[in-house]
Every structure is written in C-alpha cells, then in structure tokens.
Amino acid sequence: MSAALTISGLDCFYGEVQVLHGLDLELNKGEVLCLLGRNGAGKTTTLKAIMGLVPARAGSIRLGERELTSLPAHEVPKAGVAYVPQGRRLFAELTVAENIEIGLMARNKGNAVREAVLDLFPLLRDRLKQRSGTLSGGEQQMLAMARALCLEPDVLLLDEPTEGLMPSMIARIRETVAALRERGVSTILVEQRVDAVLPVADRVAFIENGRNRETVDVARLRDDPALVRRYVGVG
Amino acid sequence: MAFFPHLLLATLEGLVTSAVLALTALGLSLVFGVMRIVNVAHGEFFMLGAVLAWAITITLTGHPALGFAVALVLSPLIVGGIAWIAERLVLRRLEYNPEATIVATIGLLYIIQQLALTFYGPEARPVAPPFSYRIQLPWFGYSGYKLSIIAASALLLLATWFVLTRTRIGLVMRATQYDRETALAFGIPVGRVYGAVFALGAMLAAVAAVLIVPIQQAHYLMGLDPLLLSFIVVIIGGLGSLRGTVVAALLIGVSDGIISVFFSPTLAKIIATLVVALVLVFRPQGLFGTATK
Numbered sequence: 145m146s147a148a149l150t151i152s153g154l155d156c157f158y159g160e161v162q163v164l165h166g167l168d169l170e171l172n173k174g175e176v177l178c179l180l181g182r183n184g185a186g187k188t189t190t191l192k193a194i195m196g197l198v199p200a201r202a203g204s205i206r207l208g209e210r211e212l213t214s215l216p217a218h219e220v221p222k223a224g225v226a227y228v229p230q231g232r233r234l235f236a237e238l239t240v241a242e243n244i245e246i247g248l249m250a251r252n253k254g255n256a257v258r259e260a261v262l263d264l265f266p267l268l269r270d271r272l273k274q275r276s277g278t279l280s281g282g283e284q285q286m287l288a289m290a291r292a293l294c295l296e297p298d299v300l301l302l303d304e305p306t307e308g309l310m311p312s313m314i315a316r317i318r319e320t321v322a323a324l325r326e327r328g329v330s331t332i333l334v335e336q337r338v339d340a341v342l343p344v345a346d347r348v349a350f351i352e353n354g355r356n357r358e359t360v361d362v363a364r365l366r367d368d369p370a371l372v373r374r375y376v377g378v379g
Numbered sequence: 380m381a382f383f384p385h386l387l388l389a390t391l392e393g394l395v396t397s398a399v400l401a402l403t404a405l406g407l408s409l410v411f412g413v414m415r416i417v418n419v420a421h422g423e424f425f426m427l428g429a430v431l432a433w434a435i436t437i438t439l440t441g442h443p444a445l446g447f448a449v450a451l452v453l454s455p456l457i458v459g460g461i462a463w464i465a466e467r468l469v470l471r472r473l474e475y476n477p478e479a480t481i482v483a484t485i486g487l488l489y490i491i492q493q494l495a496l497t498f499y500g501p502e503a504r505p506v507a508p509p510f511s512y513r514i515q516l517p518w519f520g521y522s523g524y525k526l527s528i529i530a531a532s533a534l535l536l537l538a539t540w541f542v543l544t545r546t547r548i549g550l551v552m553r554a555t556q557y558d559r560e561t562a563l564a565f566g567i568p569v570g571r572v573y574g575a576v577f578a579l580g581a582m583l584a585a586v587a588a589v590l591i592v593p594i595q596q597a598h599y600l601m602g603l604d605p606l607l608l609s610f611i612v613v614i615i616g617g618l619g620s621l622r623g624t625v626v627a628a629l630l631i632g633v634s635d636g637i638i639s640v641f642f643s644p645t646l647a648k649i650i651a652t653l654v655v656a657l658v659l660v661f662r663p664q665g666l667f668g669t670a671t672k
Contacts, residue, residue: 197564216568218567220564221564222566233561237553238550246567
C-alpha cells in the first residue's frame, strides 16, 4: 500500500524543550492510523507539526511526494491536509455558516462541497445562523469535522474527537470516520482511550516520549492487551 | 444665549469630536482586536495624516476642495503604506510579542514625531476647508463643514462595519481575531492579515486627521491627545468591538462637548478618566467587549 503521509526523523521543540525526538510515522492511503500514548507523549504535537503549527527543526514530513516542512503553515491545508483540533477550536463568535465558509475558502471549494458536507451532518443545516459557541458539545464536534471536510482533504487529522461526548455522538463520529475511509481519505486519529480506537482504526502507533515505539495492526492490539498496558498504562 | 441653543451647540461640537474620535479609536481597536498588540504609535499616524494633508493641499493649487479631496485619498494611502512597512520590518520580526511590540511602537512614535519635526517643523499650520458654507439655524449659524465631518465619519464607520461583517476579507479578519492558530490551519495567511490590519488601523487614524485638520491645524505634537482619547474609548467600549468603540466615542465626545461648554474642559477630562477607572474596576473587558477565557 502506498503512503499518503510519511514522517521521518522529526524533531520538534517548544522553546528549548524537545518534544518530538526523531519521530517516524507512515500513514497509508485510505487507512485510519491511531496515535495512542500517555499525556505529554507528543501525539498532539505530531499533528501540529504536520500542520506546520509547530516548526520542525529536523526531519521531514511528506504528503505523497510533497515536502510539507518547507511550506508556510497556511499552505499546508491547501496541499490537502485538514485538521480537527483538540477541543474543537471553533471560531466561537462566528456562526455555523461562517465556520463552514472558512473551511471552504481554504481550498476554494464551492457550493457543491458545502451541500455535500451539510448532507453528512444534516443537523447543522438547521443551525446555520446560530453562533457556533452556543452549540452543544456534540454539535460543535460535528461542525469542527464539517469545517475540516469542506477542504475535501486527502489526509484528515483528528485530535481526540470523542473527548467529552455522549455515547451516541461518539458512535456518530466513528461512522463518519469509517465513511471517510470508504471514500479513500487517510486519517490520523489521536485518542487516549483504547475502546474508542478499536472499532475504527486499521493500525495503532504507540507514541512515547516523542518517539514512535511501535506500530501494530489493530488485530494485534486485541490479542495482546499487554501492549496497551506498556505504552498507555491502562487496558 | 438661552439654555437650549447653548446645549444644541455643545452637542454639535461634541458630535464632531465623537465622529473623529470614533474613526481614530476604531483603528486602535482593530489593531488590538486582531493582532493583540497595543499600538502606542497610533496617534503619530493621525499626526502624519494631518501633516500630509497640509503638504498635499499647499502643493496643489486651485480650489481648496481639489487639494482636500486629493489629500483625503492620498494621505491615508501613504500613511497606510508606512504602517504596513513598519509592521513588516518591526512587529513581524518581534513575532507580535505583546510586551516587545509596546516598546517597539513607543520607538516608532518618537521616530515619526522627530521626522515630522525635522522635515515639517514646529509650527502649527492651517489647512483650508474644502468649503465654508454656514447653515443658519434659528438660534445661531453652524459650520456646514463640521456637519459634513459627522456625515463622512458615519459613512466610513458604516463601510468598515460592512467590510467586517459582510465580506470575505472581514470574515478572514474576524477568524484571525478569534483564533490565530486555527486560522492558520484553515489556510488564512495570518501574517498578511496582520500587515493589512495594521495598515487599515493607521489609515482610519489618517482619514480622521484629514477630516479634522481644517478646523484644528496640523502640528507635529498633535498625535498625543487622539492617542489618549482613543485608549479611553477602546477601554470603555471594549477592545476589538466596533459597536463599543462607536458608543464610547459618542459618550466621550458628546459629554466632553457639553461639560466643556457648561463647566470646564478640565472637568470633562476628569470625568472621562474616572469613567475609565470605573470600567477597569467593574467591567475590565469594556461595555461591549468579551471577557478573555
């Protein structure tokens, strides 16, 4: 299977503190790769580094054949990478329609994409004029995903999308991720909880101290609970 | 003069002050709202606008309206260009660090001020108004030009509101204001937005100065008062809030006009400062601002 995104030898710092230490990671086309690890392991930093929000001091991030580390951050989404940040990070003072418009503007997508995304999240259609900060947690997560999908991305980065949501909403998000996989979208999913990962991921990468310790098929995760205990501390 | 005509005159004078103040303060408020930096040099962009208006009007001969019309367009454009260059050369390199940019804009204030003193001189110089029509009210005659300042300011404020709330550029500016990092993650070139906003803020100050200079004269130290009053307005109205800026400018301008006429200008300033202190204590985000989470 060919790689949608390849990270090799990635070093990232916050100030003088090194967070990623030569991280290697490969995301295959059309797969869901989950990053698991303890708090502070470097999962979110990995996603931010892909988006160019945390600069890479060494190493490379390649989207297909294109090197992303040499691009300014605002060019990364235009290359086809969409990001759903932890905590949604909606533009809370803007309406639902305006948040979607921001997503469409990133890659100059038009009304057809807007309609397709709203078909995926029909509830948002009734809330278009509502300020996004006033939506419920689940609705906000839907909007965060809708905004990202407006880019029609090749690679989707999801940072703890199920955090703080009720079970029905978590199931809805899983369905969406699965549907995107069917459409050939490659996804990196950051999660803390193993049970949230198993139903949807193809492979799991265990991130520890800014390094990818091991990448395994999700089937192996089911057979070997000790793996999860070793890297995540629960299971 | 009887009480009512006296009050009407004071209110009209206050509205002229409010009109100019609203434009100037809106520039400061936009820069802080979007870029999160306090531009201490904002008053100097106001001064530059007035000085350039003088330079343009004495260069162009003919009817004063011609020189004034050219100044109204050219002066804000030149000031906006200077602000854009300053943003690229100084603020961008400081990565918009709040403390460092305050120090940098203080430096910018002195550089612009001293350059104006060197090339323009210490004199206060008049600029001829584009027309000198007087509107005769039943109690007194009032300058038609001053009323046109109020109308022009209202139009410009409406245009700014329209751009901010109804256009793609405005949407991009608001998204950048609310969350810089997420804006970047959605392809918004935040650095370019910052450059444009800093230039726009300076242009608003410059256009306010061009409007007021026919009744105030251009002087190299004239930037201080607008700066202080703009800070008062944006603190009361709420940083980054267009509605708050307009309401606070009306409040400060009209009360300043009325209190100055009936009591003393000093009392007007004391009350304005007291209102700022009360707002800072009881509603630090301002009347229309949003509390920082």
